[in-house]
Amino acid sequence: xxxxxxxxxxxxxxxxxxxxxxxxxxxxxxxxxxxxxxxxxxxxxxxxxxxxxxxxxxxxxxxxxxxxxxxxxxxxxxxxxxxxxxxxxxxxxxxxxxxxxxxxxxxxxx
Amino acid sequence: xxxxxxxxxxxxxxxxxxxxxxxxxxxxxxxxxxxxxxxxxxxxxxxxxxxxxxxxxxxxxxxxxxxxxxxxxxxxxxxxxxxxxxxxxxxxxxxxxxxxxxxxxxxxxxxxxxxxxxxxxx
Numbered sequence: 001x002x003x004x005x006x007x008x009x010x011x012x013x014x015x016x017x018x019x020x021x022x023x024x025x026x027x028x029x030x031x032x033x034x035x036x037x038x039x040x041x042x043x044x045x046x047x048x049x050x051x052x053x054x055x056x057x058x059x060x061x062x063x064x065x066x067x068x069x070x071x072x073x074x075x076x077x078x079x080x081x082x083x084x085x086x087x088x089x090x091x092x093x094x095x096x097x098x099x100x101x102x103x104x105x106x107x108x109x110x
Numbered sequence: 111x112x113x114x115x116x117x118x119x120x121x122x123x124x125x126x127x128x129x130x131x132x133x134x135x136x137x138x139x140x141x142x143x144x145x146x147x148x149x150x151x152x153x154x155x156x157x158x159x160x161x162x163x164x165x166x167x168x169x170x171x172x173x174x175x176x177x178x179x180x181x182x183x184x185x186x187x188x189x190x191x192x193x194x195x196x197x198x199x200x201x202x203x204x205x206x207x208x209x210x211x212x213x214x215x216x217x218x219x220x221x222x223x224x225x226x227x228x229x230x231x232x
Contacts, residue, residue, distance in 0.1 A: 044224055045205075
């Protein structure tokens with residue numbers, strides 16, 4: 001059971017906008033930064049969104065992050081087949097003194 | 111180009127030990143926090159341990175606390191994970207990751223190695 005809760009799956013058609021949620025608590029998302037990682041099949045994860053809503057260099061502006069209270073979201077617009085991947089949210093948890101991850105969301109492009 | 115190359119994985123029996131290593135290049139190693147993150151087969155990501163640039167601060171997941179020890183050698187641009195009393199549930203691909211410039215207690219993993227496989231089986 002992951003400390004951060006994500007839906008196990010999400011899907012959309014090419015060109016569509018998809019949102020993936022990440023629910024936490026006051027000790028993690030509520031007071032700390034959120035990060036999102038994309039893991040393409042058979043590869044190492046890649047930093048997709050940093051510090052809740054910032055895109056590292058090279059990440060298209062189709063990807064965006066946000067936070068409200070104890071929940072965070074990753075939005076992907078203009079969906080492409082190459083976006084099929086597992087997406088993980090993560091944050092620092094002050095109560096656990098540890099990094100916590102969501103269980104991951106498998107995105108399928110129909 | 112930033113490179114993180116893990117080594118030291120393998121197949122061991124429960125209760126035995128392994129020492130993972132990670133050699134870094136392409137950045138000023140002793141400026142950055144470093145972490146180990148693992149992924150069990152078909153499962154999600156799990157943070158294992160992190161260490162500050164100076165080794166003055168370290169942290170562990172509850173699942174490995176008391177059994178694993180993280181360390182680094184800045185002169186050799188290397189990160190280590192000593193894993194003792196290994197359990198079946200420690201079976202995973204272990205990734206070495208580059209953390210923050212400064213604070214180590216963030217879920218910021220900017221660069222990842224390709225991972226080294228650890229299998230614990232009797």
